[in-house]
Amino acid sequence: MADVYLSKNKLEGSLIDAFDGCQSLDRLDLSHNYFRGSIPESIGSSLKLSFLLLGYNNLEGEIPRQLCELEKLSLIDLSNNHLFGHILPCLKPTSKGQMEREASLNPSGNSLGVEDRQPPIPIALPVPVEDPSKNKSVEFTTKSISYPFRGVVLNYFTGIDLSCNNLTGEIPAELGNLSNIKALNLSHNSLTGPIPSTFSNLKDIESLDLSYNNLNGEIPRQLINLYSLSVFTVAHNNLSGKTPEMVAQFSTFNSSCYEGNLLLCGPPLAKNCTGGTPPSPVPRPQTHNKEENGFIDMGAFMVTFSVAYIMVLLAIGSVLYINPSWRRAWFYFIGESINNCYYFLVDNLPVPARFRRFQPCV
Known part of the structure; x- marks a missing residue:
């Protein structure tokens, strides 16, 4: 049995004995089920395993170190589980195409001396014939979208998705040595510490998601050299300092990629690093000479008006007394005013005949 595709089948139970006697297992997709328990250490016996897709289950425990023994592993998806502990620094996913290329460039396994080196000769790698048994598509989240991958393209794609778990500790600097990885998603965990500067070595990475953690420190300036990067987010952490320069691919990342970091400043954020406050808006041209920057405190105005009104009434009453x-x-x-008002109303308003006129006493 080389491939197992059981995704989205509402399966449940434990995986404790699932990998016993599976030395020939190549691709395993058990994602989107209800499996529980821990990932068994016996997975280390599946030395030919290239795809391990266990996302969207109820798995618990730590990531077994036996995954580091799987040298052919290229896709690791353990997202949306309840895994805890630290990220293994020894994870080294390598695509099948990369291993074939390295083998063809150096078939003897020995490094050439300086005197034996020749100008590089273009090598046309044979395109592998697509095996019908490998035509089954697998889903993997990259660039914030879940894509179905199938066929030969899977031989040249590597990725790690550990998002939406309870992982803690710092991000291992060794992950920066995965120069051929295409997608790395560590979002929605409880990771701490700085972003490793070694991430500048991820020359082929296209999607890097470190959002919703507790990362601190500054964003390494060297990341601007990741020219293949098309999706980058470090939102909702505790990062500080200045954002990377808005050059090359980083000029395409908007403020949502950095939001939720109160001590982070610089474009595309509105917070200015020099003054610590957003730049003041450009003043509007005035159309008249009156100042427009004043305002009225309605509470103070009402109190002042009421006191003044009462004082005027008291002054008039005192004078009359x-x-x-x-x-x-x-x-x-006052009497003359009342009489004038009365006669004005009588002369100008129609009054029913049944109402009798009367003269006021003067």
Whole structure:
């Protein structure tokens, strides 16, 4: 039995004895099921294993170190489980095409001396004949999208997806030695420490997702040399310092790739590294001479207006109380005003006949 494809079948149970006697196992896809328990250490006996897809299950425990013994392993998907512990620094996924190329470039296994080196000769690798048994597609998340891969292309693709688990500790610097890896997803864990500067050696990487962790420190400036990188996100960490220069492929990454890092500054973020605050907006041209930068405190305005109104009423009352002549004049004025208002209403508004007019007492 070389290939096992049992993805999306609602299977459940433990994998404790699943790899006993599976030395010839090549591709294993058990993703999108309900398997539980830990990944058995007996997986190390499957020395020919190239694809290990166990994502979207209920697996627990630590990642077994026996995975480091699988030298032909190219795709590792353990995402969306409940795995904990540290990331193994010895993981070294290598594509089948890369191993064939290295073997053809150096078939004897010995390094050539300086005097024996010749100018490189273009080598046309034979295109492998597609085996119908290998025509089954496998899903792997890269560039934030789950793609179905099938056929010969799988011989030249390498990737690690450990996202959505409970992994802790620092990211091993040894992962920076995976110069041929295409996709690395470590998002949605509890990883700490800095981003390894060795990641600048990932020359072929196209998708790097380190978001939703507890990473700190600065983003290595050397990452701008990853010219194949098309998806990059370090959002929602504790990173600080300046973002990488907006050059080459990094000029295509927007602010969402860096958001959620309060101490991170520089473009494309709005936070300026020099002043620590976003740049002030360009002032609008004024169309008149009146200042527009003032404002009214409505609470203070209402209190001031009420106090002033009460003071005016008290002042008028005090004057009328002290001076009898002014008091008589004031009441005479009020009476005349009431009479004038009354006669104005009687002369200008229609009044039903049943209502009797009466003269006010003067």
